[in-house]
Amino acid sequence: MTRTFTATLFASVALLTATAVATPAFADALPSEAAPNRVISVPRDKSLSFRLDEPATKIVVAQPDIAEVVATTDRSFYVRGIDTGSTNLLVYGPGGRLLEVIDVRVGYDARALQSDLDTALPGEHIRVQTLGEGVLLTGAVSTTSVANRAKLIADKFAPDAATSLLTVNASQEVVLEVRVMEATRSALQDMGFAAAITSGNTTFTYGTGLIGNAPAAGVLGFHTHAGNNGIDASLQALEEKGIIRTLARPNLVAVSGGKASFLAGGEFPYPVPTGLNQITLEFRSYGVKLNFEPTVQDNGLIRLAVAPEVSQLDQANSIKINGVQVPGLITRKADTTVEIKDGDSLAIGGLFLHDYSNDIRQVPLLGNIPVLGTLFRSARWKRDETELVIIVTPRIVTARDFDKAAKTAGVSGAEPAVLDFLVNGKISHDPPMSRDPDMRAPINAPTPPLQLRGEIKPVAPAIPTAPAVPASGK
Numbered sequence: 001m002t003r004t005f006t007a008t009l010f011a012s013v014a015l016l017t018a019t020a021v022a023t024p025a026f027a028d029a030l031p032s033e034a035a036p037n038r039v040i041s042v043p044r045d046k047s048l049s050f051r052l053d054e055p056a057t058k059i060v061v062a063q064p065d066i067a068e069v070v071a072t073t074d075r076s077f078y079v080r081g082i083d084t085g086s087t088n089l090l091v092y093g094p095g096g097r098l099l100e101v102i103d104v105r106v107g108y109d110a111r112a113l114q115s116d117l118d119t120a121l122p123g124e125h126i127r128v129q130t131l132g133e134g135v136l137l138t139g140a141v142s143t144t145s146v147a148n149r150a151k152l153i154a155d156k157f158a159p160d161a162a163t164s165l166l167t168v169n170a171s172q173e174v175v176l177e178v179r180v181m182e183a184t185r186s187a188l189q190d191m192g193f194a195a196a197i198t199s200g201n202t203t204f205t206y207g208t209g210l211i212g213n214a215p216a217a218g219v220l221g222f223h224t225h226a227g228n229n230g231i232d233a234s235l236q237a238l239e240e241k242g243i244i245r246t247l248a249r250p251n252l253v254a255v256s257g258g259k260a261s262f263l264a265g266g267e268f269p270y271p272v273p274t275g276l277n278q279i280t281l282e283f284r285s286y287g288v289k290l291n292f293e294p295t296v297q298d299n300g301l302i303r304l305a306v307a308p309e310v311s312q313l314d315q316a317n318s319i320k321i322n323g324v325q326v327p328g329l330i331t332r333k334a335d336t337t338v339e340i341k342d343g344d345s346l347a348i349g350g351l352f353l354h355d356y357s358n359d360i361r362q363v364p365l366l367g368n369i370p371v372l373g374t375l376f377r378s379a380r381w382k383r384d385e386t387e388l389v390i391i392v393t394p395r396i397v398t399a400r401d402f403d404k405a406a407k408t409a410g411v412s413g414a415e416p417a418v419l420d421f422l423v424n425g426k427i428s429h430d431p432p433m434s435r436d437p438d439m440r441a442p443i444n445a446p447t448p449p450l451q452l453r454g455e456i457k458p459v460a461p462a463i464p465t466a467p468a469v470p471a472s473g474k
Helices: 002-018 110-120 144-157 372-376 399-406 418-424
Strands: 037-043 047-051 058-061 067-073 076-081 085-092 098-107 125-131 134-141 162-164 173-199 202-206 218-226 229-248 251-255 260-275 278-296 302-321 324-333 336-340 346-362 377-396
Touching (some): 037 047, 037 076, 058 067, 067 085, 076 098, 110 125, 144 162, 144 278, 173 278, 173 372, 251 260, 251 278, 260 302, 260 324, 278 324, 302 377, 372 377
Parallel strands (some): 134 162
Antiparallel strands (some): 047 076, 067 076, 085 098, 125 134, 173 202, 173 251, 173 377, 218 229, 302 324, 302 336, 346 377
16 A cells, blocks of 8 residues: 555655646736645755655645655655755645645755764864855954855855855954155257358258257357348257155055055046947046955965055146047056965056157268268257066054054144234145155164165167066065
């Protein structure tokens, strides 16, 4: 008798699994049949056995592509997880009475993940449990790196389905000091000769003076006439020199394993064409920006994902779009990941750029005459050199940093009294601005400032190679 019922139950499950039960259009208006309900969780690609309180005649599977049900007796069956998702089972007894509704959740194997975490991270109190169709990590771990490794293992085990609520017993904070130092030197010399020789009704003119568009800084003129003959000549000369030094020192604090960002600057609008004679304005940020994500490793090293950027508006390279003046941007930025000791400094980026050009314009043949050929040609040479270095120094925050922050007096910029402003012309009670190119001293050991090379000479040397940027450390 038992064998016959089991075969009948097998046939009922197979028949109801293979053919979907059609739901009438008016089913929403009918109340569902009341029955006890419970929830079971089944790992994907594994089977679990369950028992019923009463004998069953048939079991209906709502989603056979998620879970497969096989009856072993009239009071027991096993469920095999086929794919992640949710479905339910309708268990019917004698006379077609609904005995029970079982909600089935097919997900990842939480027990297997728990075993892997116990093996990979011994001594850590991590608990794994099923959460919907994914897994949930709870508990307290010793460091942030342990929490990150646990989340990484869970992500490989359950891609895009792992949630971590792990807490760190002693979280660490990291302060990052960044120095972006740049020195730009430029030198230019432009000299040109222009003359007009007149004899009667005949005039011979040559030379246009300077090659560049800048006006001459000095002009030496020569003018003479003898009857109908005359000479008008001028020698124009221009020399330009300049040094630009840029220094940015953003500092930022973040908890180990967290992300932090910093921006000191602004935003400027720029037009974006959206159609014929139609534009819309969008905004782009500029200034001193810093994004970094520190992670304190178990070996004491600080893994640092850092992206510093220093940018400024460049009106010289601006363009006009539909009547809107859009400035250019001069940008220095880096994006890298390094590992460094607490308090050490590392140059994560460096550049030495040398640009040299010269131009000569002359009268054919006459400009090639030795010595006298100088009177028939114009010459211009220009050289630009740029040195750039980006240095980062991460430090783990200690109690000394909290004490130092509490004793900070404040920033400069105290406003004067009205009498001092109107009578004495004082705009601030602060001392004059420092002429120190490194501004203020760093918190820890000083970082050597960028050393400028000697003055540019108007000689065409070989193009130098980029110097190696040393990494200073303890």
